[in-house]
Amino acid sequence: MNINLEYLNISEYKNLYRNLSVAELTEFAVRRGEAVLSDKGALVVNTGKYTGRSPKDRFIVKQKSIEDKINWGDVNLSIDEEVFDKLYYKVVEYLKEKDIFMFDGFVGAMKEYTLPIRVVCEYASQAMFANQLFIRPSIADLINFVPEFNVIAVPGFKANGAEDGINSEAFILVNFDKKVILIGGTQYSGEIKKAIFSIMNFLLPQRSVMPMHCSANIGKDSKTTVFFGLSGTGKTTLSADPERRLIGDDEHGWSDNGVFNFEGGCYAKTIKLDREKEKEIYDAIKFGTILENVVLRNNRTPDYDSSMYTENTRAAYPLEYIDNIEKSGIGGNPNTIIFLTADAFGVMPPIAKLSKETAMYHFMSGYTSKVAGTERGIIEPKATFSACFGEPFMLMNPVVYAELLGKKIDKYKTEVYLVNTGWLSGGYGKGERIKLSYTRAMVKAALDGELTNAKFEEHPIFKILIPKECPGVPSGMLDPKNTWEDKEAYDVKALELAEKFNENFKKFKNVSDSIAKAGPRIKEIQYV
Numbered sequence: 106m107n108i109n110l111e112y113l114n115i116s117e118y119k120n121l122y123r124n125l126s127v128a129e130l131t132e133f134a135v136r137r138g139e140a141v142l143s144d145k146g147a148l149v150v151n152t153g154k155y156t157g158r159s160p161k162d163r164f165i166v167k168q169k170s171i172e173d174k175i176n177w178g179d180v181n182l183s184i185d186e187e188v189f190d191k192l193y194y195k196v197v198e199y200l201k202e203k204d205i206f207m208f209d210g211f212v213g214a215m216k217e218y219t220l221p222i223r224v225v226c227e228y229a230s231q232a233m234f235a236n237q238l239f240i241r242p243s244i245a246d247l248i249n250f251v252p253e254f255n256v257i258a259v260p261g262f263k264a265n266g267a268e269d270g271i272n273s274e275a276f277i278l279v280n281f282d283k284k285v286i287l288i289g290g291t292q293y294s295g296e297i298k299k300a301i302f303s304i305m306n307f308l309l310p311q312r313s314v315m316p317m318h319c320s321a322n323i324g325k326d327s328k329t330t331v332f333f334g335l336s337g338t339g340k341t342t343l344s345a346d347p348e349r350r351l352i353g354d355d356e357h358g359w360s361d362n363g364v365f366n367f368e369g370g371c372y373a374k375t376i377k378l379d380r381e382k383e384k385e386i387y388d389a390i391k392f393g394t395i396l397e398n399v400v401l402r403n404n405r406t407p408d409y410d411s412s413m414y415t416e417n418t419r420a421a422y423p424l425e426y427i428d429n430i431e432k433s434g435i436g437g438n439p440n441t442i443i444f445l446t447a448d449a450f451g452v453m454p455p456i457a458k459l460s461k462e463t464a465m466y467h468f469m470s471g472y473t474s475k476v477a478g479t480e481r482g483i484i485e486p487k488a489t490f491s492a493c494f495g496e497p498f499m500l501m502n503p504v505v506y507a508e509l510l511g512k513k514i515d516k517y518k519t520e521v522y523l524v525n526t527g528w529l530s531g532g533y534g535k536g537e538r539i540k541l542s543y544t545r546a547m548v549k550a551a552l553d554g555e556l557t558n559a560k561f562e563e564h565p566i567f568k569i570l571i572p573k574e575c576p577g578v579p580s581g582m583l584d585p586k587n588t589w590e591d592k593e594a595y596d597v598k599a600l601e602l603a604e605k606f607n608e609n610f611k612k613f614k615n616v617s618d619s620i621a622k623a624g625p626r627i628k629e630i631q632y633v
Contacts, residue, residue: 124236451595
């Protein structure tokens, strides 16, 4: 079928390859020197200078149609249309006489909210990434395919930074009026995935659908659960439950018809990957999987312990490479929501129930903590906050997403729990990390409804409800203060974290009193 890209002003290219098979894309990528094969046949790509997202290089074109809807600031940077047009012209010229690899497919498993996308790539390996991560079309889908959004990815084109009106050689430019995402100067494929996620996060709330940076699964009782959590909190580990089918592990929407996966694949971290701990991910790394920045030994076996290129090593593979999945990518309206935090201060309860207001507060806060080894220079635990558990990808004011959450909690009587996968008994470096077996028992109790009618006591500082008992968990550890030998030290550390919560929350504007007052108490509590 003759595909015309003149609507994108792309012409005079050498060859255009549309929706090639995985085998064909693998052959192209290896032959062109973009990648090599591992011992299991995975495509191993080194992305060079950029081994992760480049947040300061992402810009949104400021246009009247969106100007009052975007949450402009340090996360959502703006550029003028003229800057976009000049770079776009340079990219189009760059693509002349080059082979182009193209993926046509979809984002969003629920048909009412599916977004047809076209990804135009300079590299075969990036077209393969799009093929494995997004929802793949049938032959019939391709006959009269019309994309609503287009991604153009040209890693080999380097911008001139300030001369081109941007910050560096790399750029991710989003133009809503032209429905184009322009990516250049970086080969890190996560930029493609997250740019599309950002688009969905902007479009769906305007249709009363809540976009979520979360994993989701469904039980044998057909009850759906979603897990929110930043890196290192256990989101992937806890959602991969042998007793429950995985809907998806990263990006979802919540409509009145239920939860649906945006993607058709997984983009899993592989650093320190161990088959005994994460069998599903380990076994998914085979022919058709793309490994990014993973070191290969001389015999082509991956060295998952090596961070020679980056700690952010990744594997991209289709969902069907995992056994226990919900093939439709759709679940019902969630019965339970789990917010995950790895609290290194040792003051948050292992599990707590949240009211609608405290749920909205903690959703907007998106708290976890970083510890030594997660980032250079971190010696002591550091509190980190990411609004909606995905601030870099949320283009609108966090209040918009929080209000959607609150409405859905009310409408579907969804229970919300905060689960701490971090430390007790004194915090990081002094206490102990909560055993995974206990965390699994707490999550299971929440999902099975065993905590619905439990007796709770409100935490005097954080205003969250701590259960008196939880099946499979020692009752003495449920109140974190009980695990500290020095109770006054607990109070001091809890106050310290509470102040960080309150300081972070000051940045939010136009927040209702009921949400703002759901934050931690400080003045009302007397500390010795």
